[in-house]
Amino acid sequence: MTDATVIFQEEEHRSQSIDLALWKKLWGYASRYKRDVALLCAFAVVTALVDVSFPLVTRAVIDEVDARRGEARLWPYMIAFGVLTCVFAGSVASFIRLAGKIRTHVACDIRRDGFDNLQALSFTYFDRRPVGWLMARMTSDVERLANILAWGVLDLFWGLTLMSGIAVFMLVLDARLALVVLAVVPPLAVVSVLFKRKILASARVVRKTNSRITASYNEAAVGVRTAKAFGREPADLAAFSDLAGILAAASRRNAVLSALYLPIVLTLGSLATGVALAWGGVDVGLGRISLGTLIAFLTWSRHFFDPVQEMAHWFAEMQMAQASAERILGLIAEEPAIKDSALTSFVVGARRRRPARDGLAEDGLQDRFGRLAFQGVGFAYPSGERVLSGFDLELRPGETVALVGPTGGGKTTIAGLACRFYEPTEGRILLEGRDYRERGLAWYRSHLGIVLQSPHLFSGTIAANLRYGRLDATDAEVEEAARLAGAHDFVAALPKAYDTDVGEGGVRLSTGEKQLLSIARALLKRPHLFVLDEATSSVDTETEARIQRGLEHVLRGRTSLVIAHRLSTIRRADRILVIDGGRIVEDGSHGALMSARGRYHELYTQQSLRGARFGAGE
Secondary structure: OOHHHHHHHHHHHOOOOOOHHHHHHHHHHHHHHHHHHHHHHHHHHHHHHHHHHHHHHHHHHHHHHHHHHHHOOOHHHHHHHHHHHHHHHHHHHHHHHHHHHHHHHHHHHHHHHHHHHHHHOOHHHHHHOOHHHHHHHHHHHHHHHHHHHHHHHHHHHHHHHHHHHHHHHHHHHOHHHHHHHHOOHHHHHHHHHHHHHHHHHHHHHHHHHHHHHHHHHHHHHHOHHHHHHOOOHHHHHHHHHHHHHHHHHHHHHHHHHHHHHHHHHHHHHHHHHHHHHHHHHHHHHOOOOOHHHHHHHHHHHHHHOHHHHHHHHHHHHHHHHHHHHHHHHHHHHOOOOOOOOHHHHHHHHHHHOOOOOOOEOOOOOEOOOOOEEEEEEEEEOOOOOEEEEEEEEEEOOOOEEEEEOOOOOOHHHHHHHHOOOOOOOEEEEEEOOEEHHHOOHHHHHHOEEEEOOOOOOOOOEHHHHHHHHOOOOOHHHHHHHHHHHOOHHHHHOOOOHHHOEOOHHHOOOOHHHHHHHHHHHHHHOOOOEEEEEOOOOOOOHHHHHHHHHHHHHHOOOOEEEEEOOOHHHHOOOOEEEEEEOOEEEEEEOHHHHHHHOOHHHHHHHHHHHHHHHHHOOO
8 A cells, every 4th residue: 555545645644624623723824914814804895895886876776767867867877887897996906916915925935835834844744744745735735725825705794795895775766675685595594504515525526535645646747767777667657647537527526516506506596687677577566666776785795696606716715725725734734753852942942042152062962972872762653563672882982883784674674763753662762861852953963964875956157965964064175075985086177166066856867976975065064973874885896885975084083874775885983783673683893793793794705795796607
C-alpha cells in the first residue's frame, strides 16, 4: 500500500458537515487586513443598496408618466439614475480591487505559513507524505482558499444586503405580494440542506484524488530514468489511468450535483416571479397597486434570486474549499515530532537577548560539542518497525567512529539519531552528560556537518551551494573546502568555474561531482560532529583517495561518525563498529578486528577479494 493510498483512506474519516471552527481559523488570515476587509464589505453593501434603489427610480418614473402623461417631469429621476450609476460603477471597481488585493495577500500568507512549518517538520512527517501531496497543498488548495475568503466574503455581504433590502422594500410597498415572492425561501433552504452533504462528499473525493495524481506526476518525473530502464511505462500509465478515471468520475458527480442545484434555484425564482406577475396584474387591474409598483416588484423578484444563485455557486465552492482547508490547515497546524521543549525555548530565547560573553554559546553553555553517548537507546519508526533496542555507544571528542555491517542493520538510523533527525523512542542520548533534547535544536544542528549517500544540490551556482551552510564564507574559504574535498579541479575546468549553474537538483553534474560538492559544503561549515553516510560510494577509487586525504585534516579534533560501504576507506578510523540487527557485534580498530578474525575480518576479506577480481578484469 502506497503512502498516497494511506493518506486517501485516512482522510475518508473527516467530518462531512461544515466545520465552523475550521472557517474561524481561516478567517484569521483575512482578518489580518481588517481595513481592506472592512472597505470590501462596505463597498459590497453600497453596491447592493444601489441595486435595490434602481427599481424605486423606475417605479417613480412609470408612476409619474402614468399620472401626468405628457406633462411628466423626468429630469429629477434622470439625475438620480445618473448618480446611482456613478456610485454603482465606483463601488464595483473598488470592491474588485480590494477583493483581488485580499486574495493575493491571503494566498501569500497561507503559503508562507505552510512553507515555514514544512521547514520545521521532522523527517517522520516526510516519511509519510509524498512530495506531490505537499505540492497540491501549497498550490491548488491555497488558491481555492484565497478565492473563497476574498470573493466569497464579498458575495456574502452583497447578497445578504441585497436580499434584505429587497425584502424590506417589498414588505413596505405591499406585504401580500411580498409574501408571495418570499414564500419560495423555505423550499430553497430545504434544497440547500439536501445538496450540502452530497456536494461536500464528492468535493473531498475530487481533492484527494487530485493530490494522488499530483504525487504520481512527481514520482514519474523523478523516476523517469528508472521507469524507462525497466520498461515500466505501460504499467505506470495503467495505474495513472485508474487514478485519472476516479478523478473524472468524482468530478462528473460533483458537476452533476452543482448542475442540479443551480437550476432548482432558478426554477423556484422563476416560479415566484410568475406568481407575482399574475397576482400583481390582478391588483393593478383592481387599482390596489400602481403599475410602477408592479414593475418594481417584478424587477425585485428577479433580482432577489441573483444573490441566491451566486451564493449557491459559492456554497458549492465552499464545500470544496473546506476539503482544501482541512488539508492546508492540517499541514500548518502539524506539530514537529522533534522540537525544543517549552523550557529550552524560553531559556535559549532569554539568553539570545543578552550579549554573549566569556566565550559562551547561545544557550549559555560553552560552545563545544563534547562527548555524545547513547544510553539504552531504542527506536521504532511510526510504521512499528523496530530498528534499535537497548543500544549503547559513546562518541568521544575528536574520535572517528566507523559503522559497518549488512544493509538494514541500523547504521543509518544511528546516524539519524546522532543528528537528531529522529529522537529515541526509548532511552536517551547525552551530550556532555545532559540529554541532548534539552539543548536548543538550532544550536545543536549548527554544529553538524552531514554528507548523505544521495547528494542533493539546489538550483543556483556552485559557489552558492557550497555556502549553503555558511553564508559568510569567503571565496578563498570556498575554494579551500573544494580542494580538500577533491572538487576544485573539475570545478576550475568548467567555463564559469564556481559561478557555474548546476541546474535543478544539480542535474548538469554527474553523481560523483555532486557528491564531491556536498562533501565540500559540509567541510566549509567546519562542524564539531561530522557525519558521512556512505558519502564516497558515488565516486571512483582515485577521487575517493583524494577525499580521504583531505578528510584526515578536516576531521582532526572533531567527532566523526562514518557509515562506510567500502571498508578500505575506514582503516584509519579510531574505532570500527560492526552493526547487525541494531546491535554492536564487534568494536575495535582495524588492526584489532582483523586480528580477531571475526565478522569484520570476513567482510573485509570478501570485499578485498572482489576488488582484486575486478582489478584483474574478471
